[in-house]
Amino acid sequence: NAGVTQTPKFQVLKTGQSMTLQCAQDMNHEYMSWYRQDPGMGLRLIHYSVGAGITDQGEVPNGYNVSRSTTEDFPLRLLSAAPSQTSVYFCASKGGGAGGTQYFGPGTRLLVL
Amino acid sequence: GESVGLHLPTLSVQEGDNSIINCAYSNSASDYFIWYKQESGKGPQFIIDIRSNMDKRQGQRVTVLLNKTVKHLSLQIAATQPGDSAVYFCAETARTNTGNQFYFGTGTSLTVIP
Numbered sequence: 001n002a003g004v005t006q007t008p009k010f011q012v013l014k015t016g017q018s019m020t021l022q023c024a025q026d027m028n029h030e031y032m033s034w035y036r037q038d039p040g041m042g043l044r045l046i047h048y049s050v051g052a053g054i055t056d057q058g059e060v061p062n063g064y065n066v067s068r069s070t071t072e073d074f075p076l077r078l079l080s081a082a083p084s085q086t087s088v089y090f091c092a093s094k095g096g097g098a099g100g101t102q103y104f105g106p107g108t109r110l111l112v113l
Numbered sequence: 114g115e116s117v118g119l120h121l122p123t124l125s126v127q128e129g130d131n132s133i134i135n136c137a138y139s140n141s142a143s144d145y146f147i148w149y150k151q152e153s154g155k156g157p158q159f160i161i162d163i164r165s166n167m168d169k170r171q172g173q174r175v176t177v178l179l180n181k182t183v184k185h186l187s188l189q190i191a192a193t194q195p196g197d198s199a200v201y202f203c204a205e206t207a208r209t210n211t212g213n214q215f216y217f218g219t220g221t222s223l224t225v226i227p
């Protein structure tokens with residue numbers, strides 16, 4: 001199993017540009033989530049999904065959209081990038097039910113100029 | 114919102130010594146707690162977890178202690194090795210109607226001195 005994969009690893013955007021961060025998992029996990037990590041802030045939940053067709057907002061959803069058309073994929077879309085979205089983005093997945101181990105991807109480093 | 118905090122942002126220990134990393138949480142309804150290790154340039158990696166109906170759980174060289182009375186969580190690493198140098202996060206989950214939301218602390222940076 002590849003686990004959780006993310007692409008791209010690095011990205012530079014100009015303010016106002018849009019892009020999609022890709023996330024895929026091959027563990028048949030129902031739960032997937034997106035976090036951003038900023039210095040001194042810890043991981044903050046952006047959006048999450050408990051299964052295909054179901055998404056919900058986390059702590060910091062503004063400026064981001066998600067969809068979950070398949071169990072495997074959970075893309076994160078930035079509609080109009082802003083410098084405040086410069087961060088490292090992590091995707092994670094886990095099996096269904098309470099608790100359970102979250103497996104994280106390697107991250108995408110995004111710089112918005 | 115929830116708050117999950119760490120008492121010490123940095124910790125340096127000699128190789129072979131034991132390390133203790135502490136964490137405070139605020140939501141008494143949280144029922145599951147996890148410790149993660151994050152090496153530079155990588156994603157967080159699961160270390161050990163504990164449910165709220167337990168007060169201690171042991172793994173390989175690691176032990177997690179949960180004190181629900183004071184809402185405190187700790188990670189003990191025995192015989193710390195250079196490969197243990199990383200940032201360690203605690204996380205808690207509070208079940209919602211649509212699933213679990215995880216809340217992470219800011220992290221403690223552990224440096225092992227050879």
